[in-house]
Amino acid sequence: MQFFSLYTILAFVSGASLAIQIGMNASLSKGLQNPMIAALSSFLIGTIALVLYILTSKQTIPSTHSLQQLPWWVWMGGLLGALYVTLTIVAAPKIGAAQLVAFVVTGQMLASLILDHYGLVGFEVNTLNAWRVLGAIFLIIGVILIRKF
Template sequence: MTIERARNPHPIYFAGAFATGGLLTFMVHLNGELARYGNPLFSSWTAHGTGIIAAIILLLIVRRRRVLTTGKLPGAPWWAYFGGVSGAATVILTSTAVNSPLGLSGTLALGLAGQVAFSVAADSWGLFGLQKRRPDTRDVTALGLVVTGAALIILFGRGAA
């Protein structure tokens, strides 16, 4: 992918990312409700159990259409298998935080700030096989704006004490 193409992605990617944010908000809300009526561990088990059932159905559908490939596909790196652990921890922690004074918007604002901060660090250190990239002024400014926005939502939003 060229640098110019990376700077000017197709609008469908923006729409997809925006839709994903909406689905993430809905998921965090539903997991928080499950945790309120049960507990965060129940919420995580329910979310991941539902995901397993959906994945099995999807795999059965895709498997029927799949054409056999020649040759062996490369295996995933060892650290990729920890995605499930971090996913379970994310559900447990967000389910707990949503039911705290942070509420849904505060939980998601801090989650976004954490995602941006970790992404900048992963780029900077070349984690997970990423190419090392020094954070530039735009990265630091974006991180500062996200953290400031999260602070505004938490300190001055409707749920602020």
């Protein structure tokens, strides 16, 4: 797999967008004086944008039968998204963007290593090895440096 591809660029832009979104949501929370209303507002605006995209791009709507065939846990992604947005809204003003993103990325990396190793929630098995562990260690060292300085 090549290091730079359309998908790695999309992942990079996605990560940069998250850092910006965290700041915007924290500012919204401060202005509204309520992190839950800020999180709801964020999801509402995102929902409206997705509905408009689906309607204007003539997306195929899945059948009831295909929806019923899905495992129950696939629907929990939205719940985890709400948890993520709300927790970052609360934490961002207290620890700042760099520390927040460093801890978010560390949590994502450690969870991702476990998900890959065991092939959980739809991922293919990608066995943990020394190189992947070393990469995670370097990431944790980076978090320590960001936190300390």
